[in-house]
Amino acid sequence: MSDSTLRIGLVLPDVMGTYGDGGNALVLRQRARMRGIDAEIISITLDDEVPDSLDVYTLGGAEDYAQRLATRHLTRYPGLQRAAAAGRPVLAICAAIQVLGHWYETSAGERVDGISLFDLTTAPQQTRSIGELVTDPVLPGLTQPLSGFENHRGGSTLGPDAAPLGRVRHGVGNGVGDGTEGVVAGSVIGTYLHGPALARNPELADFLLARAIGTDSLAPLDLPEVNRLRSERLAAARR
Ligand code: GLN
Secondary structure (H helix, E strand, O other): OOOOOEEEEEEOOOOOOHHHHHHHHHHHHHHHHHHOOOEEEEEEEOOOOOOOOEEEEOOOOOHHHHHHHHHHHHHHHHHHHHHHHHHOOEEEEOOHHHHOOEEEOOOOOEEEEEEOOOOEEEEEEEEEEEEEEEEEEEEOOOOEEEEEEEEEEEEEOOOOOOEOOOOEEEOOOOOOOOEEOOOEEEEEEEEEEEEOOOHOOOOHHHHHHHHOOOOOOOOOOOOOHHHHHHHHHHHHHHH
16 A cells, blocks of 8 residues: 555444445545545454544444444544544444434433534434435535435434534434434534445545545546436435
C-alpha cells in the first residue's frame, strides 16, 4: 500500500455488520478505484486497537448483544473518537448511531453508555420499525432522496448539538412521530438506512469519498445499474 492509498476503515465487522452494511466500505473502495484512486479496506476487529489515522470509517448495524461488545471496544480504544475530532469522515449505520450517542437502552431495558460522538440518546420504541425508508436530505451538499430499509427497535432522540440527516418521506426514521432521520455532527454521519446505504445512495457515497480525499469535486460516474437499483427501491417505497 503506497502513501497515497485511500484507507477505508471497516470498524468491527465481526460484531457490527447486519444486512450487509460492510458493503458500504466496498462501495467507497470501488467508487474510488473507478476514478483511478488507489483504495484499500482496513478491517478493525475486536482483536485490534482502533486506529485514528485512516481516511474514512464505516460502522454497521448490530443486534443488541453484539452492539454491547462493540461499545466496550470503542470505549477502550478511542481511535474513532480521535479521528472524528480530527475531522475524518465517519458513517455509522443503525446500531452504530446508538453506540455513538450518549447512551442507549436495549430492548431488555438495560442502559449502556455510548461514546458521545452524537448528542443523542436511544430508547426502545413500542414496536420494531421495519420496512422501506425514504428521506429528503437536509445536509447541505446532498440533493437526492435517500433510500434504504430500516429494522430497529431503538428510537433516537437528538439533542441540540445534533442535526438530522434527513426528513422522513416514507417509513419511521429516528422514532415514531419524530419525522427526522439520521444525525450529523461535524464529519460524523449516522443513518438508520441499510441497503447497504452507499450502494443505494451514490450521492452520499461520493459526499464521504470527497471528504476522505480532501477534494470539492469528484468526476461523475455513470453507472446505469446503480440508477436502476435506486429507481426500483424508491418505487417499492411507494407501493
Ligand atoms: N439493536 C438495535 C435496535 O434494535 C440496532 C438494530 C440494527 O442495527 N439493525 O435498535
